[in-house]
Amino acid sequence: MTATKIQTWALRSRTGFAVVATLSGVAGLIVVLVQLWITGVFTRLGDAATTIVVVTTAYALFASVVGGYVSMIAQRNTLDWIPEDRAPTDAEAKRVLRMPLDMALLAGSLWLPGIVLEAGMFGMVAPARDLVIAVALVTMGGLTSAGFTYLLTDRLLRPAIPRVAQVRSVGHPSSTALVRVLITWALASGLPLANVILVLADTGSPQHDRIRGSLYIAIVGLLTGYAATAFLARSIALPLYDLRRALGRIEQGDLDVEVPVQATSEIGLLETSVNDMTHSLRERERLRDLFGRHVGTNVAQRALERGMDLTGDMREVSALFVDVVGSTRLAHVLEPREFVDKLNRLLSTVVDATTMYGGLVNKFEGDAALCIFGAPIELDDDATAALRAARRIRDEVLAAGEFDIGVGVARGLVFAGDVGSATRLEYTVIGDAVNEAARLTEAAKNVPQRILVSQPVVEACSSHERELWTSHGVLKLRGREDETKSWTDNRGGGASQRINKSRSSVTVDTGLSHTNPRQT
Structure with a gap:
C-alpha cells in the first residue's frame, strides 16, 4: 500500500488515528524493553525481570487501547467532514491544525502513570541506581511515543491541509518548521545520545556490556538520524522546489498558478502567500485590462504610476x-x-x-x-x-x-x-x-x-x-x-x-x- 493510500484510508476511516495511537504506544514499549535489555538492567533484576516485563507490557497495551479510543473520538469530532465530502467548518479546521499536538500530548500523558508504576516496581526490587536508570528509560519511551505520534499524525493529515487552507490560515504555533526539526532531532539523535550517556554512566554494569550497549545505540542513532534527516530535508525541499517553479512561471507572466497548500508550517504559509499573491496579480491585471479598455493602455499605465494626483x-x-x-x-x-x-x-x-x-x-x-x-x-x-x-x-x-x-x-x-x-x-x-x-x-x-x-x-x-x-x-x-x-x-x-x-x-x-x- 502506497503512502497516499495509507493517508486516504487513515483520514476516511473511523479508526485511522486509533491505529496511530496504538502503534505509537507499542513503539514506545519496544523502545523501553530494548533499552532495559541493552543497559543490562534486566540481567541484574534476575527473576523479578519477568514480572516487570509482564506488568509493563500489560500497562502499555492498556494505555494503547485507551489512547486508541480517545483518538477515535477526536477523529470523529475533527475529520468527519472528509468522509462526508464537505468543506470543514472553521472550528473543525482549527482542530485539524491542532491535531498533531493534541495527539502527541495524549500519547505522552498516557505514559505518566506508566512511569509512576515502573518506578514503584523498580523501587521494590532494584537498588536506587537501577531505579533512576529505569525511570529515565521509561520516560524516554514516553517521549518517543509522543514524538512519533506527532510526526505520524502530521504526515497523515497532509492531504486534508489544502481544504483546511480554504477555510482559515494554516499557520499554528505547534506546527512550525522548528518544532518539526526539534522533534525529529530528539527522536533520531537526542534520545539515542541520552541512552549512550546512561549506559556509560552505569558503573554497575561490566565494562564490555557498557561498550557493547553504547555501540548498539550509537549505530541505531546513526541510521535513524540519517533516515530522519533525509526525510525531513525532502519534506522541505520538495515544496520549496514547487514554489520556485511557480514563482518562475509568475515571473514569465503566467498568473494562472495555483500552489497546493500541503503543510501547516511556514512552508504552508508561504504556499498560501504565493496563492494570495497570484490572486492579487490576476485581479490587478483584470483591473488594468478593464481600465485600459476604458481609457487606453498608456493612460492606464500612467495612472497606475502617478496615482490620483x-x-x-x-x-x-x-x-x-x-x-x-x-x-x-x-x-x-x-x-x-x-x-x-x-x-x-x-x-x-x-x-x-x-x-x-x-x-x-x-x-x-x-x-x-x-x-x-x-x-x-x-x-x-x-x-x-x-x-x-x-x-x-x-x-x-x-x-x-x-x-x-x-x-x-x-x-x-x-x-x-x-x-x-x-x-x-x-x-x-x-x-x-x-x-x-x-x-x-x-x-x-x-x-x-x-x-x-x-x-x-x-x-x-x-x-x-x-x-x-x-x-x-x-x-x-x-x-x-x-x-x-x-x-x-x-x-x-x-x-x-x-x-x-x-x-x-x-x-x-x-x-x-x-x-x-x-x-x-
Whole structure:
C-alpha cells in the first residue's frame, strides 16, 4: 500500500488515528524493553525481570487501547467532514491544525502513570541506581511515543491541509518548521545520545556490556538520524522546489498558478502567500485590462504610476477627429442593435489604426472619436503617425461600406493631463488643435477624399509622407476667427471611387441620401 493510500484510508476511516495511537504506544514499549535489555538492567533484576516485563507490557497495551479510543473520538469530532465530502467548518479546521499536538500530548500523558508504576516496581526490587536508570528509560519511551505520534499524525493529515487552507490560515504555533526539526532531532539523535550517556554512566554494569550497549545505540542513532534527516530535508525541499517553479512561471507572466497548500508550517504559509499573491496579480491585471479598455493602455499605465494626483503638462500633439456622416438618420432607420454593431466595427477600425501608429483614442463621443498622437506617450514624429492613421481609417471604413465618414487632423500646443476632482479623474487634451481638428472634420465630409488636415501637420511630417498630400486651399472654419490652410491626400480619384461605392452601399441599406451631411 502506497503512502497516499495509507493517508486516504487513515483520514476516511473511523479508526485511522486509533491505529496511530496504538502503534505509537507499542513503539514506545519496544523502545523501553530494548533499552532495559541493552543497559543490562534486566540481567541484574534476575527473576523479578519477568514480572516487570509482564506488568509493563500489560500497562502499555492498556494505555494503547485507551489512547486508541480517545483518538477515535477526536477523529470523529475533527475529520468527519472528509468522509462526508464537505468543506470543514472553521472550528473543525482549527482542530485539524491542532491535531498533531493534541495527539502527541495524549500519547505522552498516557505514559505518566506508566512511569509512576515502573518506578514503584523498580523501587521494590532494584537498588536506587537501577531505579533512576529505569525511570529515565521509561520516560524516554514516553517521549518517543509522543514524538512519533506527532510526526505520524502530521504526515497523515497532509492531504486534508489544502481544504483546511480554504477555510482559515494554516499557520499554528505547534506546527512550525522548528518544532518539526526539534522533534525529529530528539527522536533520531537526542534520545539515542541520552541512552549512550546512561549506559556509560552505569558503573554497575561490566565494562564490555557498557561498550557493547553504547555501540548498539550509537549505530541505531546513526541510521535513524540519517533516515530522519533525509526525510525531513525532502519534506522541505520538495515544496520549496514547487514554489520556485511557480514563482518562475509568475515571473514569465503566467498568473494562472495555483500552489497546493500541503503543510501547516511556514512552508504552508508561504504556499498560501504565493496563492494570495497570484490572486492579487490576476485581479490587478483584470483591473488594468478593464481600465485600459476604458481609457487606453498608456493612460492606464500612467495612472497606475502617478496615482490620483491631478497632473498634466503642455505637449505639441497631433489631434485626429473622426465623425460619421448622417449618423442621426442612420440611427433612426436602423434597429438600435444593428446600428451599435456597425458603430462598434467602425470604432474598432479607429482603435486599431490609432494604436498601430502609437496614438491614443482619447474619447468616444457618440459616433465620433478623438485620437491623440504625442500624449501621454511622446512620439518622435506624431504628425506622420497621425496622417498615416487618418488614411488607414478612411480606407478601411469606406471599404467596409457601412458608414461614410469625415476625418480631420490638426497640430498644436495643448494641455494633456488629468482633469476632474479627487474622486473622479479623466485624462484629456485641451487646446486649439483639438477644436481645429473637429471643425476640419465637418468640412472633410464634403471633400471627395474625406480627409482634411491643417498646414502645421503637413509641415511637421516626414518628407516621404508630405509627398502624399496636396493643398486644398484656405478654409474659414465655423467658430474660428483665423483662416485655416488645409490639405488633403493626393489619391483623390481612388478615394472618390471608394466613397461613391460606400455611399451607394449605405443608400441601398438605409434608403437615405447623403447630399446634406450632419453637422457636428
